[in-house]
Amino acid sequence: MDLITLGVQLLNAVQYGAVLFLVASGLTLVFGILGVINLAHGAFYMLGAYLAYWITLMTGSFVVALLGGVLVAFIAGILLEAVFVRLLYGRDHLAQVLLSFGLILVIDEIRQLLFGKDVHAVAPPAWLSGSIQLTDNLSYPVYRLAICVFCLMVALVIFFVITRTKIGMIVRAGSENREMARVLGIKFDRVNRYVFAAGIALAALGGILIAPISTVFPGMGDGMLILSFVVVVLGGIGSVAGAAVGALLIGLTDTFGKVFFPSVSSILIYVVMAAVLLWRPSGILGRQDA
Template identity: 55%
Template structure:
């Protein structure tokens, strides 16, 4: 393997990893702070992609479609938290799993009723629809680089919000002692609703920005969900920093697994997960 080939594959791995981070960050946020195992997280990914596809039929700009899709996703997320999830905070994890699994089925059926069983694609916006030549046969799509930049920027942004702002402080406090935060006069219900909505928005945003380079079809959220859980477990439940490193690790493992050991490609990410958990049973940053 020559050095160029190697470097391009590293780029592929990082790019895939950054996108995984964006999806997984919402999951780890909800899991870590609210203690809710949200199996419906992949459904929000699907929701983001379908909303973008649907909105693009009435508006011209991808950016505008994404911007419009986010508040809708936030509202759906907030309503689900307020009406359903809130009832289950003091209940067993298994009850939460049952609820959010049920939500997957409802989301998938709603998708079928609203948008049908066909597979759709949307165009990469013209301004980003070109490629940078890397070798004489290979070039790198600019849109993929733009996605990576957006994901990296959001990773920094999220870190700053959680570590440096008052909202971030409430979130961290709410996670460690819910009753004390409530006693100090903070509306915990509103706070948790906001966090759940934020998680939903992060997933929807990933689905939306990935939509031009993916297939928008039934069940698209289900495949994402599994790999997200791998990322969250590797990173350590609830840790944004861990999700970031875990996602990059998985992106690289998947990329190199396919090239170096194609017969074991479906196994490579799980091998990495097993190795990490052997050394650090609670994940990288738990």
């Protein structure tokens, strides 16, 4: 393999890891702050992709779809927290797993009613639809580059919010020692609601961004859910930086696995996960006492 192909694969890996990071960071934030394990996270990734398809179809603009999809997901997150998720605080993991499993069935059927079960394609915005000619017969789509840049910006915003703002301070305090933060007068009811909504919105954002480069289909949420679980386990639960490391690791493993070991590529990420578990059972950046 020559250097340019290697570079292209590396870009693919980074782009894949970047989208994975968005989805997984939502999952890890929700778990870190709310203490709730949400299996329906992948369903919102799927819903985001369908929203991207539908809004683009209606308005003709992918940018509107991007903003609209995230907004819809955010509002849905607020409502869900208020109606269902609130009841899960302090309940055992089994209740959380099964309630969110019930939500998946409900969301899947709602998607069925609203959008049907057809497979769709979404066109990227016109100004990003070209590709860069690398050699005579090798080019790289601009949209994939744009995803990398966009995800990087979102990641920077997340890190800035968490490490430099007051909201971030509350979020960190909540995941560190919830009782103490509550005693100091922080109202977690509201924090919980917005963190959950933001987590859902991140999942949907991932789905929206991926829609133009992959197909939009009903089962897409399941695969993503498993991948983001693997990312969270690799990085350490509740750690956004860990999610970044884990996502990049999975992006690289999956992309280069498909290039070098195509026959076992689907198993490879689990092998990596098993290896990390043997080495550090609480994730690469997780607290080891947990």
